[in-house]
Amino acid sequence: MLFTVLTGLITSSLLVPFGKIIKTKWSILLPVIPITLFLFFLWHVPVVANGTNVMQHLPWVPTLGVNFDFRLDGLSLLFALLITGIGTAIFFYGRSYLKGHVYFDRFFAYLLLFMSAMLGLVLANNILTLFVFWELTSISSFFLIGFNNDSKESRKSAITALSITGLGGFFLLAGLVLAGNIANTFIISELFAQHDKLVSHPLYPLIVGLVFIGAFTKSAQFPFHFWLPGAMKAPTPVSAYLHSATMVKAGIYLLARFTPVLGSTDLWNTTLMVVGGVTMVYAAIHALFRTDLKSILAYSTISALGILTFLLGVGTREAIIATSVFILVHALYKATLFMVTGIIDHETHTRDITKLSGLRNVLMPVFIAALLAALSSAGLPLSFGFIGKDLIYEATLHYEENWALWLTTLAVITNVGLVAAGFMAGIKPFTGKLPQKFEQVHLPYKSMWIPPLILAALGFIFGIFPGITGDYFNHQTANAIAGENTDMQLKIWHGFNTVLILSLATLAIGTVVYLFNKPSEAKLKAIERLNKISPERIMMSFGQGIKRFSVLYTNNIHNGYLRSYHLKIILFAELLLAYKLWLGGPIQIDYENLTPLSWYEVGIVAILIGALYIVVTTKSRLTSVVSTSVIGYCICLLFVFYSAPDLAMTQFTIDTLTTVLFVLVLYKLPPFINFVRREILIRDAIVALLFGIIISLIALRVLYEPNKTEISDFYGENVYLLAKGKNVVNTILVDFRGIDTMFETVVLAIAALGVYSLIKLRLKSSEKE
Amino acid sequence: MKSAILQTATRYLLPILLLFSFFLLLRGHYYPGGGFVGGLVASIAFVLHSFANGTENTMKILRYKPLSLIPIGLAILTVSATLPLLFGLPPMTGLWLEEPIPVIGMIGSALFFDIGVYLVVIGVVLTILFTIALND
Structure with missing residues (x-):
């Protein structure tokens, strides 16, 4: 499995020297990589469907417990298929979308890097490897989001996305390492057995909190959701890839992966339900006020991620089945809608839904794709989305008595919003009368509209024959999340029951909302007034605060004067050392144990003191440098007397070279001008004297301490x-x-x-x- | 600083000091010495030459910019550190020839590591000193 990760990484680096070739017709070779990988994972479907996990172990840094451990189970397989499958569609699509772009080669290098990082993330069976790939996805998405690097907005979004997801990464690392240390293993499949030990550990709340911050930042959960709409500045193929199946789902993957390890506690479930619930409702309502197609999709993506988090929080068998299905449902329709948006943007140069209408007349196949996706997102019977929605309602309705009603209400509100948002993005631009200025619009390359059409069609094929996904991998996905057999069977028809009524009601209300909701600039302005108290503003002002602090800090501590650095470093060292000395109590010197002084030692110390006197009193720079080197040589001699020849040799040569360097530099400086004030001289003298005294005291203290020789013995042996x-x-x-x-x-x-x-x-x- | 005595002396001192620096490098594994000290001594040899004859003339004998020694040294370091990977051993494992080579003695990857350090040190010291000296 290592090769699946390495192929992309290696090709990505090869694109640096061979970028020019790939800009020509040879670019057709690019989609070969995701296709091959997709087929490889497809080939593993029957194996995994039997419940076998494919494992691979390659030592990397075995002494630190960091190894390339890969494991392919139901959850990883679903994600790997999404990453490579949707990746294939995106590669075909992006090749036409960016045809002739100056940085065409660079784009695919980033995309391949990102794809490999995602694959590594979902295949990793070692939490440290998982973390490495997690960070790699943040870094590569930074390049993808900031791809239009001449736009200030785009650069800002990229930095926001990187700082939020990168910050989350820090917390995640801390959480993972804590968990690994408590469980005494870094292997994820071994962590499953340690569930009880981890959950009962006093540090458990801390671990869960840290892992949550990592997952929530990556998956754009409230209050960290704001980087995602900003990330829409990226070229549309990137948005389609990152926000349908990959980047943002990484957080969901993490939560799902760790559900059997850390889950099934009140803390885990309640937090996820609250955060997921707030996110899904908040974003679903927000989506309705947007006028930009990509913004609508961004908010509906956040809402969908909220649903997934919420379902993982509900945590019942049914909720987990719903999660495993909804991941696929969402990936299929969201990728389609994003690609459709890209086509509209590419052909009409606008994404404003108040301006777009009637495009069905000119972009028929695109309209079919968009319509199918919008219907799947709305959960029309026979679509895959219908099954997904049914499972969600089943999960909420069968929750504990007191809460079932509330949870179902939340789910209905969210889904109503999503239905309307799906229609706004998938149907609105195509209906109505075609304005004159769009009459010249024509279909783009086949490779741009066929991939979304296929994905949208899959949304219905899976809906009509749910057994295809249900039996083969969604079942194993649910098993992997639950950590036990979920006995899942997907059915097209569940009978005439509450769930069906809810589902149809959602569809009806959603359609009504879509028909009566007319988003406009004015409404958008009104809602933006609330931005002052939004988490984005709070984060931004936090960022500004850090900036101000760093200016203050730089001006005061890092002022660029070497003498000031020296003073601060030495003062700080004095404080620490003096404190440590003071803790150690009085120093006693055992004169008996000291070796007697010899005449040459006395002589050297005399020279040393003489040189010191000259250094302090001289008016010439050169004299002081030469005297300093005399001191250095004296110390070398002392090293020789006390049998440290290596040290003496090095010190001797270094001293010589430093003197030469000093002479070379000082030679070019103006003559010595004594501009130092008396007070400063006295201050420096005190600091210097103190330093000397403290170091001497430490030397005496070392003599007094018992002699520990383990280290030198080790080397000696x-x-x-x-x-x-x-x-x-x-x-x-x-x-x-x-x-x-x-x-x-x-x-x-x-x-x-x-x-x-x-x-x-x-x-x-x-x-x- | 033109001094006939110094100029004559450096003519003989330069090769001797270089030889000595190489001697220090080779014996480092068993006796006082090593790549770092060796590199410093070799640098001193060139610095002395530049004092007597002018930095431009020293640059002439060097032929190549001292800066180019740095990547060469770093490359040797990296190779000697990663070579064990080819034999399936963790990086930085010491590899040794079975039989000692006459005059030089036992040869192992540690020696190449030391040679890398030696070259980097010469490159660094001479780059810093000569850039400053030639900067007017």
């Missing part, structure tokens, strides 16, 4: 056995802690590049003048 060396210092550098050394060399390289470019760059700008 293993240096030849493990690293085949005899010089402990060097083997630590190149073997035991080699990774550290590697990154240190990288830091050095960056420093060198920094100096090089700073100096060269300055030269160039002066040349320009």
